[in-house]
Amino acid sequence: MTIKLSDVAKKAGVSSATVSRIINNLSGYSDETRRKVETAIKELGYKPNAVARGLAGGKTHTIGVLQPSLSSRFSAELIHGIENEAHRCGYSVIICNTDSNGERTMEYLRILSEKRVDGIIFASEWVTGEYGGYLQDMGIPVVLVSTHSPQFGFPYVRVDDCQAAYTATRYLIDGGHRRIGFISGRPEDPIAGAPRIAGFTSALKDAGLPVDDKFFAYGDFHFNSGIAAMETLWSRCLGLTAVFTSSDEMALGALAFLHENEIKVPDDISLIGYDDTLDALMAMPALTTLHQPIFEMGGKAVQMLFERGPVNNIIMQHSISERKSVRTI
Amino acid sequence: MTIKLSDVAKKAGVSSATVSRIINNLSGYSDETRRKVETAIKELGYKPNAVARGLAGGKTHTIGVLQPSLSSRFSAELIHGIENEAHRCGYSVIICNTDSNGERTMEYLRILSEKRVDGIIFASEWVTGEYGGYLQDMGIPVVLVSTHSPQFGFPYVRVDDCQAAYTATRYLIDGGHRRIGFISGRPEDPIAGAPRIAGFTSALKDAGLPVDDKFFAYGDFHFNSGIAAMETLWSRCLGLTAVFTSSDEMALGALAFLHENEIKVPDDISLIGYDDTLDALMAMPALTTLHQPIFEMGGKAVQMLFERGPVNNIIMQHSISERKSVRTI
DNA sequence: TTGAAAGCGCTAACAG
DNA sequence: CTGTTAGCGCTTTCAA
Numbered sequence: 001m002t003i004k005l006s007d008v009a010k011k012a013g014v015s016s017a018t019v020s021r022i023i024n025n026l027s028g029y030s031d032e033t034r035r036k037v038e039t040a041i042k043e044l045g046y047k048p049n050a051v052a053r054g055l056a057g058g059k060t061h062t063i064g065v066l067q068p069s070l071s072s073r074f075s076a077e078l079i080h081g082i083e084n085e086a087h088r089c090g091y092s093v094i095i096c097n098t099d100s101n102g103e104r105t106m107e108y109l110r111i112l113s114e115k116r117v118d119g120i121i122f123a124s125e126w127v128t129g130e131y132g133g134y135l136q137d138m139g140i141p142v143v144l145v146s147t148h149s150p151q152f153g154f155p156y157v158r159v160d161d162c163q164a165a166y167t168a169t170r171y172l173i174d175g176g177h178r179r180i181g182f183i184s185g186r187p188e189d190p191i192a193g194a195p196r197i198a199g200f201t202s203a204l205k206d207a208g209l210p211v212d213d214k215f216f217a218y219g220d221f222h223f224n225s226g227i228a229a230m231e232t233l234w235s236r237c238l239g240l241t242a243v244f245t246s247s248d249e250m251a252l253g254a255l256a257f258l259h260e261n262e263i264k265v266p267d268d269i270s271l272i273g274y275d276d277t278l279d280a281l282m283a284m285p286a287l288t289t290l291h292q293p294i295f296e297m298g299g300k301a302v303q304m305l306f307e308r309g310p311v312n313n314i315i316m317q318h319s320i321s322e323r324k325s326v327r328t329i
Numbered sequence: 330m331t332i333k334l335s336d337v338a339k340k341a342g343v344s345s346a347t348v349s350r351i352i353n354n355l356s357g358y359s360d361e362t363r364r365k366v367e368t369a370i371k372e373l374g375y376k377p378n379a380v381a382r383g384l385a386g387g388k389t390h391t392i393g394v395l396q397p398s399l400s401s402r403f404s405a406e407l408i409h410g411i412e413n414e415a416h417r418c419g420y421s422v423i424i425c426n427t428d429s430n431g432e433r434t435m436e437y438l439r440i441l442s443e444k445r446v447d448g449i450i451f452a453s454e455w456v457t458g459e460y461g462g463y464l465q466d467m468g469i470p471v472v473l474v475s476t477h478s479p480q481f482g483f484p485y486v487r488v489d490d491c492q493a494a495y496t497a498t499r500y501l502i503d504g505g506h507r508r509i510g511f512i513s514g515r516p517e518d519p520i521a522g523a524p525r526i527a528g529f530t531s532a533l534k535d536a537g538l539p540v541d542d543k544f545f546a547y548g549d550f551h552f553n554s555g556i557a558a559m560e561t562l563w564s565r566c567l568g569l570t571a572v573f574t575s576s577d578e579m580a581l582g583a584l585a586f587l588h589e590n591e592i593k594v595p596d597d598i599s600l601i602g603y604d605d606t607l608d609a610l611m612a613m614p615a616l617t618t619l620h621q622p623i624f625e626m627g628g629k630a631v632q633m634l635f636e637r638g639p640v641n642n643i644i645m646q647h648s649i650s651e652r653k654s655v656r657t658i
Numbered sequence: 659t660t661g662a663a664a665g666c667g668c669t670a671a672c673a674g
Numbered sequence: 675c676t677g678t679t680a681g682c683g684c685t686t687t688c689a690a
Binding site for chain 3: 343344345346347350356357358359362381383384385386387
């Protein structure tokens with residue numbers, strides 16, 4: 001039989017209400033009472049039942065995190081940041097891998113709703129009408145990470161993908177590169193595809209460089225697609241001196257292709273990645289990449305979840321992590 | 330105001346008990362009643378409250394996962410496997426990053442206990458007396474992953490580290506290598522340190538090869554320690570032709586050091602890793618490594634959590650993933 | 659096949 | 675400062 005609050009009350013000779021006040025750090029009891037109760041708690045080995053608390057109090061101190069993947073370095077870093085801050089704030093986190101699958105996402109939304117989580121972090125995916133409607137109906141705080149939703153207006157924390165892509169491209173241009181390839185997410189992807197393509201393109205235009213379809217190859221942000229895309233670019237674009245890659249993992253794929261074909265980075269071709277995960281650090285050569293503060297974004301998202309008053313969107317600063325995969329020509 | 334079970338009951342003209350039976354797929358109602366209730370549920374948009382269910386029924390359909398890290402590929406793969414199977418079985422998973430920190434671990438244990446999770450998966454760390462005692466007192470199923478505990482006897486799923494290290498070492502020996510270095514976890518580490526050292530050592534002995542302290546270097550399983558350990562080994566061991574590394578991530582570190590110093594893998598030196606995470610696949614050259622079925626271990630752990638009757642420990646099969654970092658001499 | 663009613667363990671007015 | 679008393683929303687005997 002497990003010990004409950006009323007057992008403590010009985011043993012301490014006070015009412016349940018008083019015990020409740022004490023374990024919740026509310027006011028309204030003498031020091032003496034507190035001591036008696038604390039002693040009783042200790043002696044009985046009492047431990048509050050969070051489920052009962054959740055029912056009675058309406059807060060579960062739990063948040064749900066929806067992510068399209070659990071096996072990328074990006075998602076790992078993000079979860080790490082979220083878990084860290086949540087724990088600091090007294091919240092537990094339930095992870096939900098949507099696998100970029102609509103049904104699975106809706107299913108998780110229903111589960112989180114039934115479990116009465118206090119907030120939801122939704123990351124890296126487009127908020128469809130169905131998702132957004134459901135989230136809205138739940139009536140709990142929602143924060144978007146690395147995505148945004150004009151339609152529903154949930155607060156977000158992210159990097160400006162367009163500007164970041166501009167920065168990365170510009171970095172190559174400033175390094176003297178003129179024939180630059182882009183391994184990108186698909187143009188139909190409204191979060192990590194189109195905006196970065198726009199940034200890349202406008203950097204080219206601003207420098208008076210031509211924009212040629214041949215210099216674009218598309219991937220799914222993962223390793224294998226990076227290999228394939230690099231192969232395409234290499235066979236198709238004469239005089240290519242640099243490539244901007246829309247994820248570090250695809251950059252590693254590109255690197256693998258190049259290595260396999262004895263094309264030296266950065267001597268023969270320069271490569272810049274995107275994300276700045278550990279992958280970039282561990283690449284050979286170490287990858288110069290566009291840095292996103294992923295861990296921090298996770299922490300920030302948790303804070304925003306519980307901010308009172310109007311919540312402001314946050315654009316996190318990006319930067320270039322200079323390493324060894326780009327050379328000046 | 331949120332709609333509750335009693336609202337459904339009223340609308341359908343039946344009792345709460347009947348509605349409860351229906352949504353829980355129990356028996357004891359006519360088809361007609363079921364239809365009436367289902368209609369009412371639909372019309373009202375009723376959604377069960379899992380917190381109330383948890384209180385009344387004593388099951389939360391939630392499990393807790395304790396891990397020493399959230400940023401390694403190993404932990405990501407493991408969580409992936411756990412989440413996948415848990416979701417299939419109707420369970421949610423709360424992730425707990427212990428950071429290999431005793432206080433933080435105990436804190437999480439307390440939280441999970443208060444939240445009344447239905448089971449706990451404890452991974453990759455030694456079960457101290459304090460942890461084990463607490464886990465035991467919780468009185469819920471516990472499964473260990475990649476660790477074990479003679480003292481407490483919790484069921485486990487893991488690879489036999491000693492045998493696996495033997496296999497990896499033997500693979501190098503069979504490839505003609507005689508002067509083999511080992512980048513290992515510390516000998517004080519009872520789970521991924523000592524057992525693998527034992528396996529490495531006995532492979533050497535069985536082949537009639539000398540065991541020399543000089544050929545051991547120690548790391549913490551992460552990238553930087555791999556760099557340092559490789560440097561140590563390289564400067565200290567003449568005629569080294571191969572190195573066994575106790576994690577893929579350290580192997581990447583070793584690779585980075587070697588690359589930096591223009592020592593070719595596998596031409597000048599062979600390298601075999603441990604884990605077979607994506608890191609191994611993406612390394613250059615692609616890393617030959619000892620394969621652990623990490624994802625599967627996660628899924629298996631979830632199954633074991635809810636197996637009825639005596640639970641059997643499971644030793645998962647390991648194997649060698651042959652790629653390009655080892656050559657025969 | 660169905661319903662009444664007693665909890666599950668805690669919080670939150672309200673009253674004193 | 676402290677206690678009484680309703681719930682929170684659902685499950686589960688027990689009886690009908």
